[in-house]
Amino acid sequence: MSTRLRKAGLPYLLLLPGLGWLAIFFAVPLCYMAFESLKAGTLETGYLFDWNFSNYTNAISDFSEQFVRSFEYAGLATLFALLIGYPLAYVIAFRGGRWRNALLLAVIAPFFITYLIRTLSWETILSDDGLVVDTLRTLGIVSEGGRVLDTTASVIAGLTYNFLPFMILPLYASIERIDHRLLEAGYDLYGRRRDVFLRVTLPLSMPGVVAGTLLTFIPAAGDFINAELLGTPNQYMIGNVIQSRFLELNDYPTAAALSFILMGIMLIVVLVWARVAGTEALLGTEGEAR
């Protein structure tokens, strides 16, 4: 009896350290942030807990511009990453041959360069008298004296670049897993290439599309580095506001309320996507012991 009990308790015992850490340093801090977000007062008088829900309504009305901009930028960056990443993942998975691993290594290589440095690199590439801007000026795409840096375009380009590997890896994983016999069956049934792609390949790679778009969208929407380094205050996203409220203005209640609103919107996005894709694919829990 006692050994059976011990066996039943073992998984919980093994879970304790890891889940405990997450509970203390992830779940509990969220409670503290909830507490913080309902405080009232000013920096001078100190902030006191007061069920001050107006922090939330004020946060939304004061910063709706930055919220909308964050989701607009993140959405566009996700779309561009998908358009750039899908063909690349497809080519690596179906035509990579023995170069597959090397090509995958090239895809994740940007992660080996510090994030901020990658962004600084774009600042170098897009700088006012750099090669790219000169070329665009010659072609007449950018007006004489026009800039690429410090524009909406440069911020979205930075977001797209920085999170692109997050898009490609899950896409590759799901495309690579497709059973080639299914494609052959499609061709044998006189499917044209476009039909086979749209009706076989694309649907089968949907888990990768869902995972990739989420992994790109979530960090992009919360980002503030690209807007700071590649943009101006006119491009500031919600991350910039949270960051400056917390660290520069010490307006903790507003910053906490903004964080919760951002997290809430993210969770809604994730849950909606999860309904589309099925949670199993999203959590990567297929095939566990049942």
Place this chain on the structure above:
Amino acid sequence: MEAGTAAAPVRTRDETRGPIRLGRRLIDVGLNVYAGLALIYLLVPIAVILVFSFNDPRGRFNFIWQEFSFDAWKDPFGVPGIGDALWNSIQIAVLSTLAATILGTITALALVRYEFHGRAPVNFFIFIPLATPEIVLGAALLSMFLNFGAALGFGTILIAHIMFNLSFVVITVRSRLIGFDRSLEEAAQDLGASPLQTFRLVTLPLILPGVVAAALLAFALSIDDFVITYLNAGATITFPLFIWGAARVAIPPQIYVIASMIFLFTLAMMLLTVWQQRRAERMAAVRPEP
């Protein structure tokens, strides 16, 4: 080998009429060119960093190419504070990788190997930090530390890094554990091995590739993290924080040199791991079939 079968249906389709075949070839070539351009887009900023680490910039910013020079490579720590920042980053990365890998591996083992009530919510709980924007994770922790009046610095950064690395480790190790053949462990125990011996001699070697992959990922994430660190660092400076400070004032080429070093080091580690795993697979393939 698989790639060969992948190309087969395309080739049989090519045996159709001339103009259609030409069109198809064009699409094929176009797709490869597009993928190639995407790959170049991924790699260009890395090349820029490597090239500009040899620049001898005039003025405070390293954005315009001036002149080839080894100066920065000869004296990578010649900028005050940069060495200390890098040392902090390395210490935090090593410690947080160790802690997160151990905690995360145990958690993953418990999740995949045992049947117990509440696995679905546990999986979900581990997933939420990944679906939460970094700025929210960092802000929540900061809220808690502020409420405790905790001194921000090395310790709080370490706590934060273990926290965000944990979920990544659990998910990486778990994906390798799925499909794990438990009969091997049972065989070891039938042959008289104690649970500890079974773990050390059977379980661990089998899951080691997954654990190593998780540890590499954790190390890369930790040494690269900016957002969460920035919120919880107090006066402690890590390498990414040093870059952030420099980005507004002056960017010495030494920053590019150290980033290049980290890049080359990570690349070497990756190649070493891949090579090691290939060797292990080859050795396993020599063994007679059961």
